[in-house]
Amino acid sequence: MEKNNKESVEINEAPKLNYRGWKVMPYIIGNETFEKLGAVGTLSNLLVYLTTVFNLSSITATNIVNIFNGSASLATLLGAFLCDTYFGRYKTLGFCTFASFLGLLVIQLTAWIKSMHPPSCGNERTTCIDPTTGQMSFLLLGFGLLIVGAAGIRPCNLAFGADQFNPNTESGKKGINSFFNWYFFTYTFAQMVSLSLIVYIQSNVSWALGLGIPAALMLFSCVVYFMGSKYYVKVQASGSPVTNIVQVINVAIKKRKLNLQEDEDSLVTLFSYISPHSINSNLRRTPQFRFLDKAAIITPQDSINPDGSASDPWNLCSIQQVEEVKCLLRVLPIWLSGILYYVALVQQNTMLVFQALQSDRRVFNTNFKIPAASYTIFTMLSLTIWLPIYDRIVVPTIRKFTGKEGGITLLQRMGIGMFISILCMLVSGIVEARRRTMAINNPIGFEPRKGAISSMSAMWLIPQLLLAGFSDAFCLVGQVEFYYKQFPENMRSLAGSLFFCGLALSSYFSSMLISIIHHTTAKSADGNWLPQDLNKGRLDYFYYVITALEVINLGYFMWCSRWYRYKGEDDNGVELDQVLKQSETKINGV
Numbered sequence: 001m002e003k004n005n006k007e008s009v010e011i012n013e014a015p016k017l018n019y020r021g022w023k024v025m026p027y028i029i030g031n032e033t034f035e036k037l038g039a040v041g042t043l044s045n046l047l048v049y050l051t052t053v054f055n056l057s058s059i060t061a062t063n064i065v066n067i068f069n070g071s072a073s074l075a076t077l078l079g080a081f082l083c084d085t086y087f088g089r090y091k092t093l094g095f096c097t098f099a100s101f102l103g104l105l106v107i108q109l110t111a112w113i114k115s116m117h118p119p120s121c122g123n124e125r126t127t128c129i130d131p132t133t134g135q136m137s138f139l140l141l142g143f144g145l146l147i148v149g150a151a152g153i154r155p156c157n158l159a160f161g162a163d164q165f166n167p168n169t170e171s172g173k174k175g176i177n178s179f180f181n182w183y184f185f186t187y188t189f190a191q192m193v194s195l196s197l198i199v200y201i202q203s204n205v206s207w208a209l210g211l212g213i214p215a216a217l218m219l220f221s222c223v224v225y226f227m228g229s230k231y232y233v234k235v236q237a238s239g240s241p242v243t244n245i246v247q248v249i250n251v252a253i254k255k256r257k258l259n260l261q262e263d264e265d266s267l268v269t270l271f272s273y274i275s276p277h278s279i280n281s282n283l284r285r286t287p288q289f290r291f292l293d294k295a296a297i298i299t300p301q302d303s304i305n306p307d308g309s310a311s312d313p314w315n316l317c318s319i320q321q322v323e324e325v326k327c328l329l330r331v332l333p334i335w336l337s338g339i340l341y342y343v344a345l346v347q348q349n350t351m352l353v354f355q356a357l358q359s360d361r362r363v364f365n366t367n368f369k370i371p372a373a374s375y376t377i378f379t380m381l382s383l384t385i386w387l388p389i390y391d392r393i394v395v396p397t398i399r400k401f402t403g404k405e406g407g408i409t410l411l412q413r414m415g416i417g418m419f420i421s422i423l424c425m426l427v428s429g430i431v432e433a434r435r436r437t438m439a440i441n442n443p444i445g446f447e448p449r450k451g452a453i454s455s456m457s458a459m460w461l462i463p464q465l466l467l468a469g470f471s472d473a474f475c476l477v478g479q480v481e482f483y484y485k486q487f488p489e490n491m492r493s494l495a496g497s498l499f500f501c502g503l504a505l506s507s508y509f510s511s512m513l514i515s516i517i518h519h520t521t522a523k524s525a526d527g528n529w530l531p532q533d534l535n536k537g538r539l540d541y542f543y544y545v546i547t548a549l550e551v552i553n554l555g556y557f558m559w560c561s562r563w564y565r566y567k568g569e570d571d572n573g574v575e576l577d578q579v580l581k582q583s584e585t586k587i588n589g590v
Contacts (some may be wrong), residue, residue, distance in 0.1 A: 019166040019233055027228025028161045029186060031221050035097060035153065036190035038218030039146070041198035042104055042211060044191075045373040047353045053111060053207055054139065055118050055128045057532055058450075059518050062350045063511045068143050069346075070507030072150035073500035079151030080497040081240050089160040090234040092152040097222050100149025104215040106142030110135070111207040155497050163233050195377040203371040241324075241491045248317045248325040251295035258297050260290060270296045273308045273318045281489065283323035286565065288330065292322050324488040327567055331486055334411070334564060335502055337418075337557040338479055342506035343513070344421040344550050345476075347428065348468045349376055350510075351539060352461060358450055358534055359435055359458035370458065378462050382469025390473060410482040411561040417475025418557055422550045424467035429543035431460050432534075439535045451533030486567050517542055 046068075050061035083092040110116040116135055121128040131139075166172035194214075202210025270293065274282060285293075295317040303311040310316040356372035363370060398407030406413070439454035446452055479502075483495035514530060521529040521538075531537040 019164060019172065021165050021172065024164050024228050024231045025161075027224055027231070028164065031097070031225040032157060032161070033186045033190060034217045034221035034224060035100065035157075036187055037193060037198075038104055038214040038216075038221060039100060039149075040190050040194040041214035041217065042107060043146075044194050044376070045199045045202050045210075045371070047350060048203060048357075048371075048373055049111075049207065049211075053117050053120075054131050054135070055121055056131070058354050059514065059530060059532075062514060064143075065350060066346065066507040066511035066514075068147070070504040070511070072147045073154070073502075073504035073507070075147050075151035076155045076500040077494075077497040080155040080494060081242060083152060083156055084237055085240040086237050088235060088237045089156045089163065090229075090232060093156050093160055094222075094225060096149045096152030096156075097218070097225055099145050100153065101215065101218040101222055103142045103145030103147075103149060104211070104218050106138065106145060108208065108211040108215045110139050110142065111211050154500055160232075163235050191380045192377065195374045195380075199371045199373050203373075241488070241494055244321055245325050245328065247313050248292060248295050248321050251315060251317050252292045252322075254315070255294040255297055255299070256291070258294050258299070260293055260297070269298045271298050271302075271310065271316055271318045272296075272320075273304075273310065274320045275309065283320060283327070283488070283567070285319055285323060286326055288565065289326050292325060292329075293319070296322050324491070327486060327488055328491065328494075330564060331483065331498075333560040334414075334482070334557070335498060337553055337560060338414075338475075338502045339505045339509065340549060340553040341418050341421060341475060341557075342503055343510045344425050344546055345468055345471065346506055346510045347543070347546065348379060348424070348465060351542075352376070352428075352465070354450070354534055355432060355435060355539070356458045356461060358439060358452070359454050359456055359461065360444055361458045372458075375458065375461055375465060378465040379469040379472065382466040383473050386470055386473045387477070409566075410478050410485070411564065413478035414475045414482065415554070415557060415561065417471045417473070417478060418550065418554045420467055420471040420474065422547055422554065424464050424471055425543050425547040425550060427467060428464045429540040429547065431464060432540040432543060434460065436535055436538075436540065451535045454535075513546075514542075517545070 046065050047058075047061050050056045050064060051058060054061075056064070079092065079096070083089055087095075116138055118129045118131045118135065198210060198213055201213065296319045298316065302316040305311055310318070352375065353372045356370075356375050361369040361372065395407040398404075402408065408416075435454045435456045438456040439452045442455040443452035444455045480499060483499055487495040518528065518530045521527070526538070527536065529538040529542050
């Protein structure tokens with residue numbers, strides 16, 4: 001008897017977590033900083049590398065980058081699932097950080113070893129030799145390893161850092177908020193250094209050295225991460241919420257023929273169990289997606305355990321489970337609008353680089369030229385400068401009039417960002433038309449494999465980049481917060497993955513759109529809109545097509561916003577306890 005009591009005490013006693021908070025931040029922040037310096041330092045200049053070293057056409061290089069970015073973002077869904085279900089964040093981050101290092105090392109070797117890339121074109125476009133199958137395969141191996149790294153790092157790094165603070169204490173809560181601030185600061189710092197110093201070394205000194213530095217930084221990131229191993233709080237894998245989603249859909253399909261009508265002639269009892277171990281807040285029963293409510297109908301064949309849970313969760317789900325799945329379904333239409341929205345922003349990281357290459361990149365008529373890939377730093381600067389202004393000045397001012405915590409709703413914030421993206425694409429088209437005209441009438445030089453360099457200063461590209469940053473500050477940041485708040489607590493890693501999946505599909509759609517327009521216009525009387533030499537094409541028309549798509553997308557988003565109901569709104573449905581009382585009343589025959 002005493003033995004049994006001792007065993008039960010040992011089972012009930014959970015291991016005490018030793019939260020070290022800021023004591024382990026040098027390892028966490030150090031790992032984050034060097035990881036981003038390594039990854040961003042390579043990825044930010046990929047387009048130029050593929051076109052100048054691997055002799056790929058601008059269309060092929062753009063499609064490769066878009067597909068790579070899309071695959072890296074889409075892989076986060078699998079990474080989050082494996083992390084939550086099997087490995088936990090510590091092991092996932094460790095493995096994926098090392099995979100990223102190997103990927104950067106492989107890409108660096110393609111630049112360092114001459115046989116790993118085709119010979120240089122020189123100044124004559126006609127002498128260019130395409131890369132061999134072996135050279136491309138080795139390069140794509142590096143991209144594949146980077147995708148494996150991104151699959152685990154992107155959905156886990158923020159959460160792993162927050163795990164180091166005790167969420168049940170005031171100091172822990174403040175520590176988590178401060179960590180988020182430091183996280184975005186490191187991202188900004190990495191972008192600044194990468195888009196300036198590292199990109200400059202790659203473009204003007206040596207590709208082997210410029211790609212070797214990010215690989216070395218990523219190796220250092222691995223070392224710093226594992227140095228703190230014995231001090232980390234390592235939250236174990238607890239299972240994926242995907243199982244719950246599949247169960248609800250499966251049971252709803254099984255019980256699709258049952259009647260949900262709740263009146264005196266047709267008594268329906270809904271299963272209302274809420275697990276005491278669940279971290280999710282209680283949700284209201286909502287009228288949307290009512291067909292899923294059938295998963296909670298109790299039939300004579302269903303049995304209940306003594307603790308109130310369902311004996312077979314694949315035959316009976318609770319209203320709480322159903323509502324958690326509804327949260328996901330309500331977000332999906334909004335998520336779809338985000339896919340098309342980001343297509344406008346993708347161009348500021350791809351096509352804009354080619355525009356900069358064929359513009360006057362000199363600073364104040366000196367011999368110093370800003371690297372083409374470095375211009376995207378203006379998007380980051382406008383985002384970084386605007387966010388604190390918005391948070392500290394704009395939101396408090398608007399809050400006085402609206403009474404809302406955020407000044408405006410999250411959907412309104414996202415809508416403003418989408419409207420700014422339309423302006424961004426309009427400005428992009430106008431500026432490109434000016435650049436092309438000046439390149440034809442008043443060129444100042446010649447870019448190998450590209451064509452004439454326009455006398456228009458590349459500084460004219462800054463307005464569209466600033467608009468892209470403002471758009472990000474409203475829509476992309478709003479999306480992250482929207483997913484975080486509207487998903488059940490146990491689905492927040494899934495919410496982060498959903499965000500990256502949206503970015504992935506945006507990259508894929510952008511690549512498909514470029515290919516369609518490239519091949520379609522190549523057969524037209526007016527000529528190809530997207531040739532190797534932008535001066536012979538009409539990139540501005542391509543931008544106007546995206547502008548039209550963004551206008552349609554904004555209309556779709558506004559329609560979805562009117563239909564959407566925020567989680568926990570008073571008019572969202574009826575309280576769960578009211579449903580229970582109604583069911584009990586019917587059962588008792590009152």
